[in-house]
Amino acid sequence: MVSGLHKSFGRTHALNGLDLTVGTGEVHGFLGPNGSGKSTTIRVLLGLLKADAGTARLLGGDPWNDATALHRRLAYVPGDVTLWPNLSGGEVIDLLGRLRGGLNTRRRAELLERFDLDPRKKGRAYSKGNRQKVGLVAALASDVELLILDEPTSGLDPLMEEVFRECVQEEKRRGRTVLLSSHILAEVEQLCDRVSIIRNGQTVETGTLTDLRHLSRTSITADLASPVADLPDVHDLHVDGTRVRFQVDAEHLDAVLKHLSHAGVRSLVSQPPTLEELFKRHYETAARS
């Protein structure tokens, strides 16, 4: 979809050779700390920004030159939906749907019901969450191949968040492709087939969640028969007498366990890496670099 993308704003390098591939029919999680370039990438894909270097292909076309034709086949929800103060929510949904080339009126009614949204309120009267709902209904009620969602659930309450997840899963069953930028890990875990993690405008990790877990560290707490002075290839080692606590990368797990059994293991608790740790690790290195 995207490879080697570069984009600068003045002296700021927002994208620095970013790669991103989203397969047809998959829900792809797009993650990264604030300011890492997620929204910039999405806006390049939408043809709103022109990349300085690199190539971007979207649904087989060029996002900049074929913008209008491609936009018929996709729907976009920004992270902060802004509405015209004097247009009602229903009018905005109809407008965006029609400009996209059509709206499924039955689905529109169903979505309004499920998201519990009053379409008669004027844009200025909606709360943040309700503005997001207007954007979501407008996008989900369109018959399109690709949904580009940029932190779409910001401001939604947990019940509505749940409705959103159901909707995305339905879209997936219909064979639609979804690019979902999100900070909500439970959402990503539940919905996404694959994820890409970016930082400082570069892709640092991409793959299925299982792949990523595999790449990541297991936390181990053990009571040993005799104390160990040092363990090779472990992280965050805490030694308290015969009790050790550390994290270990998957490829070193076997060697480290051999070390432990050498010392004699009385009890051992192993925790698989949680997504949260996984992301924190990536985000923290981003903050440090």
Add this chain to the structure above:
Amino acid sequence: MTGTWHLIRLILRRDRVLLPLWLIILAALPASYAASYAELLPDDAARHQYAVTTAGTPSFESLLGPLFGDSTGALTAQRVGTVYAILALISLLTVIRHTRTEEDAGRRELIAATVVGRHAALSAALIVVTAANLLLALLITVTLAGSGLPAGGSLLLGLSMAVTGIVFAAVGALTAQLTENAGPARGLAIIVLGGAFLIRAAGDPADSWLSWLSPLAWGQQAQPYADEKWWALALPLALAAVLAAAAYRISVGRDVGAGVLPARLGPAGSASLASPFALAWRLQRGLLLGWSAGLGVAGLAVGGTASAVMDAFADNPQLADIMARLGGGASLADAFVAGLLGIMAIAVSAYGIQAALRMRAEETGLRAEPVLATATGRVPWALSHVLFAVLGPAVALLVLGVTLGISYGVSMGDVGGQLPRVIGAALVQLPAVAVLTGLSVALFGLLPRLSALAWGALGAFLLLGQIGAILQLDPLVLDVSPFTHTPRLPGGTLAATPVLTLSLIAALLIAAGLYGFRRRDIG
């Protein structure tokens, strides 16, 4: 009141450019009027003649206010009549911008959750605007007294302006409490101002008690440089205090974010909103209707007095000369209409710029992005706004031409003959207006961050037109303004070259803007 001082500093920081700018412009206007009167009407006889003429011309008093006496100071005090209205408008808008707009945008919450009193936001806005008005009074006093006018009258004139600004700041403070959103609050306050203007415009020519009902009239009724009535300043101050007290009362009793008047519901959907043009119509129609109606009323009001002007000015060659310099035509009445249309053209250009820069507002407000992420191309999106920015002024000028033509025709006893002439003369202003629209589109497409420069260009052209003729500047300098090239109609000759050249320049500017907009980043 805790935290008011911090909020005052916040307002001053945010308005560090705007506030000094309008203070300087408004402070410079009275002195520049006084200087031009001193130059144009140097002796008592000329001033007396002018005063008599003006007294016989109701439209002058309607537009500017009453004239008390025939000294240069008194003439200046009448001439600044429109400045009262401008100051009132700026004051009420500033108060609303720092109260309801903040609340509407949700920024007030951020502030309200800190150690800030319930009254702080309203107080800070009122204090800043009041102080600015008083500073303006000081500046006006100094510049007018410095130009040789009596110090007492100058101080009264300055203060009479300041108290007018303060009354309307209080009007803004009150309407900001009434509605939930900034737009309706502004609308309501502007309706109050418009009503005050109309009452004054109706009362002043008749020297009627009606004028005393309008807060906009009180300033001039203090009669600076004439029968100075200092007590008249107490009226606006008292009203301002009452209005501000009401605003505080409501402010204390209501929730943050809430209004007193209910917000209305809209339709649940729309079958007709299906194209970028339909969206542009929804966003632009208010401007179009407002400008057309305003110019239509203005045309009716001033057209009827053209023949009176002609009668009054006919036996004063010096004034006839001034009018001819402004209007440049053959018959004096024609020159009056032509001069009027020249001024109206500047106002209509403001509409053109406003309509064109709505695109920039849509972009920076992030409302363009979702539309451009649909199958709507950039050029169709921009063109649907440009259409309104070009044809909207055309419609407004046509309405002006029709109402002015009818009222002028009636006063001349020849509607059939005058109507087409005046309509033509109104429409011939369009190319110059379109150049300003084109400039706005070009800036939007090529230098979006500098879009507001279009307003600066309009201001410069306005100054060139107003002061340039009087100061007899180098023609090359005057030629920079597109309005210099508009044929002086009715009365003058219709030259095709300038009309076509201006139209071509406007078209090229628009094309350049669209070209740039297709190629640049959005946002």
